[in-house]
Amino acid sequence: MQAKTIVAPLERIRILFQTSHSHxxxxxxxxxxxxxxxxxxxxSYGISALFKGHSASLVRVFPYAGxxxxxxxxxxxxxxxxxxxxxxxxxxxxxxxxxxGATATLVTYPLELIRTRLAFETVQKNPSSWIGISRKIxxxxxxxxxxxxxxxxxxxxxxxxxxxxxxxxxxxDLLRDWLRTPALAPYTLEAQAQSSTRLTxxxxxxxxxVAGIVAQTISYPIDxxxxxxxxxxxxxxxxxxxxxxxxxxxxxxxRGFYVGLTIGYVKMAPMVATSFYVYGRMKQxxxxxx
Numbered sequence: 001m002q003a004k005t006i007v008a009p010l011e012r013i014r015i016l017f018q019t020s021h022s023h024x025x026x027x028x029x030x031x032x033x034x035x036x037x038x039x040x041x042x043x044s045y046g047i048s049a050l051f052k053g054h055s056a057s058l059v060r061v062f063p064y065a066g067x068x069x070x071x072x073x074x075x076x077x078x079x080x081x082x083x084x085x086x087x088x089x090x091x092x093x094x095x096x097x098x099x100x101g102a103t104a105t106l107v108t109y110p111l112e113l114i115r116t117r118l119a120f121e122t123v124q125k126n127p128s129s130w131i132g133i134s135r136k137i138x139x140x141x142x143x144x145x146x147x148x149x150x151x152x153x154x155x156x157x158x159x160x161x162x163x164x165x166x167x168x169x170x171x172x173d174l175l176r177d178w179l180r181t182p183a184l185a186p187y188t189l190e191a192q193a194q195s196s197t198r199l200t201x202x203x204x205x206x207x208x209x210v211a212g213i214v215a216q217t218i219s220y221p222i223d224x225x226x227x228x229x230x231x232x233x234x235x236x237x238x239x240x241x242x243x244x245x246x247x248x249x250x251x252x253x254x255r256g257f258y259v260g261l262t263i264g265y266v267k268m269a270p271m272v273a274t275s276f277y278v279y280g281r282m283k284q285x286x287x288x289x290x
Contacts, residue, residue, distance in 0.1 A: 004054075004057060004058060004061055004271070005051075005054065005058075007266070007267040007270070007271065008050070008051045008054040008057065009038060009041075009050035009051065010034070010263050010266055010267050011054075011057070011119070011263075011267055012041075012050060012051070012052060012053065012054075012119045013034060013037045013038060013041070013050075013260075013263065014260040014263040014264060014267070015053075015116055015119040015120060015227060016037065016119070016120065017033075017037070017259045017260040017263070018223070018224050018227040018228070018259055018260050019116075019120055019227050019228055019230075019231045020228070020248075020251065020252075020256075020259075021120060021122070023040070023122055024037050024040070027040070028259050028260065034262075034263060038050065044122075045122065052118055052119055052121070052127075053114075053115045053116070053118030053119035054115075055130070056111050056114045056115035056118060056130065057111075057115050059111055060108050060111035060112060060115065063104075063108050064105075064107075064108045065104075065275060067100075067103060067104040067107055067108070068100050068101060068103075068104040068165070069100070069279050071099065071100035071103040071104060072096055072097060072100035075095075075100055076096050079092050079095060079096055080092050080093070080096065090170055090174065093166075093170045093173050093174075094166040094167070094169070094170045095166065097165045097166040097167070097168060097169025097170055098161075098162040098163070098165050098166035100165060100169070101161040101162065101164065101165020101166070101168075102158060102161055102162060102165070105157060105158065105161045106154075106158075109150070109151055109154055110150040110151070112157070113137065113150060113151070113152060113153065113230055114130065114133055114134055114137070114150075116227060116230045116231060117133050117136075117230065117231060118130075118133055120231045121133075137149050137150060137152070138150065152229065152230060153226045153227075153229040153230040155241060156222055156225045156226035156229055156241050156244075157226045159222050159226075159241070160219045160222035160223050160225075160226055161219075163215075163218050163219045163222075164215045164216070164218070164219035164223075165215070167211075167214055167215040167218050167219070168211045168212065168214075168215035168272060169211075171207075171210060171211040171214045171215065172207050172210075172211035172272075172276055175207040175210055175211065176199065176207050179199060179203050179206075179207065180197050180199070188200060188203040189203075198284070199280075201277065204276065204277045204280055204281075205273045205274075205277050206273070207273075207276060208272045208273030208274070208275065208276035208277055209269040209270065209272065209273040211272055211273075211276065212268040212271065212272025212273060213265055213268065213269050215268075215272070216261070216264050216265060216268045217261070220257070220258060220261050220264060221245075221257035223264075224248060224257050224258075224259065225241055225244050225245055225248065225257075228244050228247075228248065229241075229244055245257075
């Protein structure tokens, strides 16, 4: 939670860059655009505006992380038979990670949409509250409202989470196995640990950081597309994933699919590293692994 709070301003600016917000497009192409965008938000809306939508992110992180890791373990049991090294194939690990990420995303997606819409909003008078933005999304499109509105942009999100989660778990597990090899063991394993396979804190954090960077790089273009679809009005949501991708390409070319990627690295590397580290240490503390 502390880590997400620290990087919350970065995440808000990244969302504004990803969605090509009219007030911030000018900053996204500059090498110091992050600093300029942060200064713009602070002077125009106040320091608190840098954390807009962060509460929704905090509420989402607990169920998402819990479901994600729980689902991964359950899928491992179902897909990768215990005690069968031959079944520890990379594609099986990737599949388990992808399915776990998809499961967690489906359950918590409305909070992700609310967080994005709050972060995108830049009105100075009467800014939307949680309840206000939720009601607005629910009623968009006329009529009496639709619960399906809370899942706007779910298609590109699912397309993005499958390679992201799969690559993240796969990369982490492969690196973890590699650091346990005899050649690296003297430098990566805890000397005083009862188990001969327990990685040091630095080694565990490194696995998670690299996993986050690799996964972010692979899935980032689809992340741009989903952000754009999330903030579009209902009248524009008829645009398909391909139409949205075409619009982004016509606006900014290939670079348009990587706007804010550097910010993503700054955020995701420590976030993923911390997540995997805490997850592994908690399993040891609870006696689930040696």
